[in-house]
Amino acid sequence: MEKSRAAASRDIQARAGDATRDAYIWATEHTETYNEHWVEEHRPSPYERFPQYDYFRDLFDTFECEQITWIEKSRDLMVSWACVAYLTLNAMRVPHRGVLLQTQKDDKVIQLVEYAKCLYRRQPTWLQDAYPLTKPVDQQPGHSLSFAAGGYVVGIPGGADQIRSYHPWGYLNDESSFQPDAGECYNEALSAVRGKVIFNSSAGPSWYADARRDIIRTTD
Numbered sequence: 001m002e003k004s005r006a007a008a009s010r011d012i013q014a015r016a017g018d019a020t021r022d023a024y025i026w027a028t029e030h031t032e033t034y035n036e037h038w039v040e041e042h043r044p045s046p047y048e049r050f051p052q053y054d055y056f057r058d059l060f061d062t063f064e065c066e067q068i069t070w071i072e073k074s075r076d077l078m079v080s081w082a083c084v085a086y087l088t089l090n091a092m093r094v095p096h097r098g099v100l101l102q103t104q105k106d107d108k109v110i111q112l113v114e115y116a117k118c119l120y121r122r123q124p125t126w127l128q129d130a131y132p133l134t135k136p137v138d139q140q141p142g143h144s145l146s147f148a149a150g151g152y153v154v155g156i157p158g159g160a161d162q163i164r165s166y167h168p169w170g171y172l173n174d175e176s177s178f179q180p181d182a183g184e185c186y187n188e189a190l191s192a193v194r195g196k197v198i199f200n201s202s203a204g205p206s207w208y209a210d211a212r213r214d215i216i217r218t219t220d
Contacts, residue, residue: 016130020093023060023086028052032122033081033115047122050078050085060086063196070212071200080174081115083198087170088116088145088153090195092131096150097195099170102158104179109155110142112174116153117145160184169195176201176208183207 019030027050038046050056059079062069063086073079087099101112120128121137134146145153156162158179163171171193176182178201189197201208 012126012130016127019127020089020131023063023082023089024057026089027056027060027082027085027119030123030127031085031119033078034118050082056082063198067195068197069199071198072212073200073202075202079200080112083172083174083200084112084115085119087172087196087198088119090170091145091151091153092120092147094151094169097170098152098154098166098168099172100163100166100168100193101153101155101172101174102162102185103155103174104158106157108175109157112172113143113145113153113155120145158182158185160188163188163192167192167194169193170198171196172198172200174200177203183211186211
């Protein structure tokens, strides 16, 4: 009996490892996002897997290959979802691998963390069992998602001082063009983060837009 249980556990772990071996496979085959506009868009459900678009594969491959990724996004491409998916997967499958999600306001921070919770929640039960949480997902605080193996997803509002309490593996700065101190956040992230740094934003005149084009502005 013990041998059969051990074998079953190994089978589940092997299956889980195969399902989470890269972000594209996990996102397009084993979890789902939610869409608040599913009724207006005539979708069959608010929950759907990532579409199997080539740009998602390219984006996830870029995250793997680059330490620092800059993204200029347009709406409705699910880029923020993709960033959160990549970082959440790493926090979930690698013990003691933490990630920070930062954006301009507290309510938006909670929304980003909710993306991570949705992705965890919409996995099949056998994947949740393979990567358990410290407590059920609906009992986790609004700003965080903690895994039993030590990984975590934590959301913080804008401000370089918010980063200094952490030394995470990964960091996402979302909607950087709308954070007045995004440049200071970038410098702080370079000091604190040892894994992946992602800056992601829609258009807007800002430090982010200038930095993307190597523009240095001076004042008289």
